[in-house]
Each structure stands twice: as C-alpha cells, then as structure tokens.
Amino acid sequence: MGNIYSTNYFVPFYHSDLKGDMAASAILNVALQVSGEQSAHLGRSEEWVMENYHYSWIVTEYEIDIKRLPKFLEEIVIETEAINYNKFFCYRDFRYKSKEGELLVNIHSTWVLMDSVSRKAGRVEEEIVKPYESEKINKIKRGHVFSKLENAKVKKYQIRYSDIDLNMHVNNSKYYEWAINPLGFDFLTHHRPKKIYIKYNHEILPGEQISSSVMLRDKISHHLINDNDAQIEIEWEKI
Incomplete structure (x- = not known):
C-alpha cells in the first residue's frame, strides 16, 4: 500500500457535457492535477523532479472503469495512490467517489519519467519515489491488447x-x-x-x-x- 492522498472536488460547468455528466477527458485532467498535488505535498513536485533529475512525469496507459459518471455540481472525493513501481514504470490508481463513499470511477495508470533533453524514458530513482511509500516490484505489468482497425x-x-x-x-x-x-x-x-x-x-x-x-x-x-x-x-x- 502506498500513501493515499484525498481531496474534495465540485464538478464545474466547464467539465460537464450536455448530459450533465463529467466528461471523461475532464476526469483525466483532474486526475493529473490531483497526482501533482500529492507530489507537491510529499516534496516531489514537478519542479523538484525537473531541477534534480531533468525528468518529467508522463502517462503511458490508462484503464478506466466507470460505474457512474460524476454529475454537474456534485461534490465528490478523489483519492490517488502510487501502488508500486519497477526500474522503468510506476503504477498509480485513482478513485472517484461520491460523498457517501460510492465508487464512481476507478483508474489504473502507468507512468514513466521522461528525460527533458533526450525525450526518452529514464530509470526510476529511489530518491524520487521513496516518499510515496509504494511497493517496489520486478514485474512489468502487461497492458491491454488492442484490436486492429478495419474499414475505419x-x-x-x-x-x-x-x-x-x-x-x-x-x-x-x-x-x-x-x-x-x-x-x-x-x-x-x-x-x-x-x-x-x-x-x-x-x-x-x-x-x-x-x-x-x-x-x-x-x-x-x-x-x-x-x-x-x-x-x-x-x-x-x-x-
């Protein structure tokens, strides 16, 4: 188990679609914001990582389960947790919940550290990830297998x-x-x-x-x- 960061969030008009649902693209943007808040809280802000390693965090994969989309003006709770990592990848979860604790959206995500000069993935250094208290693993998790497109x-x-x-x-x-x-x-x-x-x-x-x-x-x-x-x-x- 890693450090869990939690924040309350009101779904604004500009993150809602014509059905009054929180747009999936907005869910992704807010998830990035919340992960950045946790990193700053732990002393590992984007600025710290760039100044000390010339790295920036990049998402490579998402798996998103939607039970119910948050609604316009609904107050929700967003949790994030850096679950585990290996020498190349870090795995982070996000949970969007109602005020009553109902799980609305569950997100599994995969991240890499990108070198700002070479634009290539860097190694995950212990100093960067230690404050998250996530588990170190050797396994590289397999992602979703996508179908080929025909007559697209x-x-x-x-x-x-x-x-x-x-x-x-x-x-x-x-x-x-x-x-x-x-x-x-x-x-x-x-x-x-x-x-x-x-x-x-x-x-x-x-x-x-x-x-x-x-x-x-x-x-x-x-x-x-x-x-x-x-x-x-x-x-x-x-x-």
Missing part, C-alpha cells in the same frame, strides 16, 4: 496552441477527444462510456497534424491516433 472512419485535426501542455507536447486528454468525435453527435448524445483503455505510444508535438481513425463494433469503439501514436478502446452503454 477517419477525421483529421490540426494541433492548436491550446492543445499543448507544460511538457511541450499534446495534453493526454486531447487524444480521447479526438478519438470520440468521429463517432458523431447522435451516438455520443445517446451513449456513455463504461470502460476505457488508452495507450500512448509516441508523444505528439506542436506543428503536427492528427488523423483520428475509428471502428465501431457492437458496443465497443476502437480508435487509432495517427499511425500508432495512441490506441484507445471504449465500451459504451446506451442511455
């Missing part, structure tokens, strides 16, 4: 200034937004995500163009950003 629908985007984050690459929530938009307004209005898998294979930098491919099979949509920059699969429920 494709939509293209141009990267905007607002898509770029502090690490000078595309914010990871943008991939999800690019992925679901080709599904169309009617489909998204009448469906909610239940399970989401995301894998980030390559960072996307300013000036690049985005190609978002989607294949919808039964209740699962399969997505590819560019040739292989990101893979996403979403299980949907009709509402």
Whole structure:
C-alpha cells in the first residue's frame, strides 16, 4: 500500500457535457492535477523532479472503469495512490467517489519519467519515489491488447496552441477527444462510456497534424491516433 492522498472536488460547468455528466477527458485532467498535488505535498513536485533529475512525469496507459459518471455540481472525493513501481514504470490508481463513499470511477495508470533533453524514458530513482511509500516490484505489468482497425472512419485535426501542455507536447486528454468525435453527435448524445483503455505510444508535438481513425463494433469503439501514436478502446452503454 502506498500513501493515499484525498481531496474534495465540485464538478464545474466547464467539465460537464450536455448530459450533465463529467466528461471523461475532464476526469483525466483532474486526475493529473490531483497526482501533482500529492507530489507537491510529499516534496516531489514537478519542479523538484525537473531541477534534480531533468525528468518529467508522463502517462503511458490508462484503464478506466466507470460505474457512474460524476454529475454537474456534485461534490465528490478523489483519492490517488502510487501502488508500486519497477526500474522503468510506476503504477498509480485513482478513485472517484461520491460523498457517501460510492465508487464512481476507478483508474489504473502507468507512468514513466521522461528525460527533458533526450525525450526518452529514464530509470526510476529511489530518491524520487521513496516518499510515496509504494511497493517496489520486478514485474512489468502487461497492458491491454488492442484490436486492429478495419474499414475505419477517419477525421483529421490540426494541433492548436491550446492543445499543448507544460511538457511541450499534446495534453493526454486531447487524444480521447479526438478519438470520440468521429463517432458523431447522435451516438455520443445517446451513449456513455463504461470502460476505457488508452495507450500512448509516441508523444505528439506542436506543428503536427492528427488523423483520428475509428471502428465501431457492437458496443465497443476502437480508435487509432495517427499511425500508432495512441490506441484507445471504449465500451459504451446506451442511455
């Protein structure tokens, strides 16, 4: 068990969709914020890691289970915990709960430390992760196996200034937004995500163009950003 950090959060208008649900992309953004708050609280802020190691934290995978999406103006509790790590990867969980303790969203995530100069993954140093009190393991966890796309629908985007984050690459929530938009307004209005898998294979930098491919099979949509920059699969429920 690692250190658990918890905070209360009110779902604002700008993180809500037209159904009054907290958008999945907003859930990812707030998770990043909460993990940063814990790191700062433990003396391992993004600034500390950069100054001492020239590293920045990068998410490589998400597995998201949605029991119920938080609602507009709902007060929720968000917990995060750095579960375990090995010499290359760190594994962190997030739990979104109602005030009454009902589990709404459960997220498993995988992180690496990226060297700011080489843009390659660095080794996980004990000094960086020690305050989280997470378990050291030797095993590298296997991620989700994604299906290949056939006869996919494709939509293209141009990267905007607002898509770029502090690490000078595309914010990871943008991939999800690019992925679901080709599904169309009617489909998204009448469906909610239940399970989401995301894998980030390559960072996307300013000036690049985005190609978002989607294949919808039964209740699962399969997505590819560019040739292989990101893979996403979403299980949907009709509402």
